[in-house]
Amino acid sequence: MNPPRSPHAYTARKNTSMTIIATTPAAMMSPAMRAKKAKPIPESSSADDETDGGEGCEVMGSGEEARGQRGSSTWDDGRNRTVASVRPRGETLSETDHAQGHRRRVLILGGGFAGIGAARKLKDADVDVVLVDRNDFHTFQPLLYQVATDLLEPAAVGHPLRDLFHDQPNAAVHQATVTAIDPAQREVRFGEMTPIRYDHLVLALGAQVNFFGVEGAAEHAFPLYTLADAVRLKEHILRRWEAADRDPALIDDGALNIVIVGGGPTGVESAGALAELYHSNLADDYRGIPQDAAHLTLVEAGPVLFSMFKPDIRTYTEKALAKRDVEVQLGEIVASVEPTRVMLRSGKSMPAHTLVWGAGLQGNPVLDSLGIGLQKGRRIGVAPDLRVPEHPEIFAVGDAAWITDAETDEVLPQLGSVALQAGEHAGQNIARVLAGRQTSPFRYHDKGTMATIGRGAAVIQLRRGKTIKGRSAALAWGAVHLALLSTGEDRAKAVVDWTWAGFTHERSARITVPT
Numbered sequence: 088m089n090p091p092r093s094p095h096a097y098t099a100r101k102n103t104s105m106t107i108i109a110t111t112p113a114a115m116m117s118p119a120m121r122a123k124k125a126k127p128i129p130e131s132s133s134a135d136d137e138t139d140g141g142e143g144c145e146v147m148g149s150g151e152e153a154r155g156q157r158g159s160s161t162w163d164d165g166r167n168r169t170v171a172s173v174r175p176r177g178e179t180l181s182e183t184d185h186a187q188g189h190r191r192r193v194l195i196l197g198g199g200f201a202g203i204g205a206a207r208k209l210k211d212a213d214v215d216v217v218l219v220d221r222n223d224f225h226t227f228q229p230l231l232y233q234v235a236t237d238l239l240e241p242a243a244v245g246h247p248l249r250d251l252f253h254d255q256p257n258a259a260v261h262q263a264t265v266t267a268i269d270p271a272q273r274e275v276r277f278g279e280m281t282p283i284r285y286d287h288l289v290l291a292l293g294a295q296v297n298f299f300g301v302e303g304a305a306e307h308a309f310p311l312y313t314l315a316d317a318v319r320l321k322e323h324i325l326r327r328w329e330a331a332d333r334d335p336a337l338i339d340d341g342a343l344n345i346v347i348v349g350g351g352p353t354g355v356e357s358a359g360a361l362a363e364l365y366h367s368n369l370a371d372d373y374r375g376i377p378q379d380a381a382h383l384t385l386v387e388a389g390p391v392l393f394s395m396f397k398p399d400i401r402t403y404t405e406k407a408l409a410k411r412d413v414e415v416q417l418g419e420i421v422a423s424v425e426p427t428r429v430m431l432r433s434g435k436s437m438p439a440h441t442l443v444w445g446a447g448l449q450g451n452p453v454l455d456s457l458g459i460g461l462q463k464g465r466r467i468g469v470a471p472d473l474r475v476p477e478h479p480e481i482f483a484v485g486d487a488a489w490i491t492d493a494e495t496d497e498v499l500p501q502l503g504s505v506a507l508q509a510g511e512h513a514g515q516n517i518a519r520v521l522a523g524r525q526t527s528p529f530r531y532h533d534k535g536t537m538a539t540i541g542r543g544a545a546v547i548q549l550r551r552g553k554t555i556k557g558r559s560a561a562l563a564w565g566a567v568h569l570a571l572l573s574t575g576e577d578r579a580k581a582v583v584d585w586t587w588a589g590f591t592h593e594r595s596a597r598i599t600v601p602t
């Protein structure tokens with residue numbers, strides 16, 4: 088009999104019952120799922136074979152884990168025992184659980200690039216994988232600004248998490264908010280369901296916006312970090328244009344003006360895309376409103392835009408923004424935000440009903456419950472193999488982690504490519520540990536840093552410093568971001584929307600939906 092899928096199945100009470108994780112039969116996989124991605128780990132080898140060898144790290148954990156044989160149904164820790172591929176209904180994850188030969192559990196917190204990467208690499212491991220996210224979808228953050236500017240539908244950058252694991256029988260997904268992590272009990276608590284215990288934990292909770300205590304920012308600014316943020320910004324802008332259409336006096340009050348804070352990729356990409364939305368679509372939609380009635384201003388505290396890029400890219404970017412009528416103010420710091428005004432520390436007051444916040448990130452507050460010292464930005468410092476030194480059964484990856492590059496000794500940036508690669512590596516290392524092998528240090532394969540400023544205008548800086556700008560960079564940017572999308576279905580949606588917008592300059596997602 089199939090057990091219920093209730094998260095209560097994972098409750099960590101001793102001597103109480105535990106039900107099994109139901110799995111989805113292959114026949115129920117969607118065509119998109121069958122068509123897609125995740126490279127299976129060969130059954131005959133360990134989770135990854137490419138980087139093992141002499142540079143391995145210490146084998147983690149007690150003898151039980153170290154001696155377990157992956158790919159076999161027998162574990163040898165002095166007593167032979169059979170590993171059940173499916174846990175019988177009515178048993179707990181307790182001290183006796185492993186002794187009875189039940190599979191270990193890897194709990195993954197967060198279904199972003201890092202969490203998904205880790206889960207997929209455990210596909211063929213002899214372990215139960217449980218992934219929990221507060222949303223029922225994976226968010227493709229690099230394209231959020233395209234949702235905010237009506238270029239893509241929300242569904243193109245948010246993919247159902249459960250759909251991503253239809254072909255992974257050892258994985259289960261739950262939607263719940265993590266409220267606390269208790270490493271002593273090896274247990275995680277949630278707002279909406281009972282706690283889950285783990286043998287290995289992957290922390291992939293990403294980061295969240297940091298308003299740096301700027302007065303009024305939390306209440307009135309529009310961050311761009313979640314899908315909800317993108318939809319909220321998009322609808323706010325469209326509503327401001329409708330309001331100005333009804334009452335033109337609002338234009339002088341700054342109803343159509345936007346201040347974008349932050350001269351990094353989020354700020355620059357948003358500024359370029361908003362400018363194109365304003366000058367093409369909204370100008371056509373609201374023919375009664377003069378073209379020059381709306382002002383877009385990009386404010387950056389530092390002396391340059393794109394500080395991570397080489398000077399030729401910065402110059403190109405400034406020109407590309409100027410061509411799109413985006414005013415750039417460098418060396419300016421936002422002091423406070425009101426619903427219709429942005430005040431700068433220099434004393435300037437800018438009439439603007441919209442402030443887009445692309446200025447900073449901080450770690451998830453729930454990480455404080457780990458009870459360990461955190462690095463700058465509330466990120467978790469990890470060992471070279473991505474384990475948390477204080478708790479070697481815990482791995483931290485993605486934006487939540489402070490990962491030092493083994494080659495350059497520099498801290499890796501909070502990027503999707505870093506998150507995906509680190510998540511995959513953590514999954515591989517856990518599979519290694521489960522198989523009684525050594526973990527290996529993480530090495531980031533830097534394929535270059537890129538950003539887009541608008542249609543046909545993008546920049547790429549390759550690892551050895553070579554730069555590419557303009558249309559060819561834009562094509563490469565499109566190809567890379569398409570490849571990063573979760574499924575063939577998502578890629579197809581993005582291609583259709585981009586192609587349509589490329590030829591027609593149309594943005595079909597330009598509607599507001601009252602809820």
Ligand SMILES: Cc1cc2nc3c(=O)[nH]c(=O)nc-3n(C[C@H](O)[C@H](O)[C@H](O)COP(=O)(O)OP(=O)(O)OC[C@H]3O[C@@H](n4cnc5c(N)ncnc54)[C@H](O)[C@@H]3O)c2cc1C
Pocket residue numbers: 196197198199200201202219220221222224225226227228229230231232263264265266291292293294311312352353451453484485486487501502503504505506537538
């Ligand atoms: C606007 C924008 C543009 C970007 N552009 C690029 C780009 O062009 N290229 C690039 O490489 N990178 C880009 N990045 C960075 C990249 O998106 C991140 O580095 C990457 O998403 C980090 O992945 P992650 O898995 O660590 O975290 P996330 O993707 O943030 O995933 C974390 C997950 O944890 C979940 N979560 C958080 N808190 C809780 C909780 N308490 N309980 C349960 N679940 C929780 C979230 O719902 C989320 O699904 C961009 C980021 C932004 C915001």
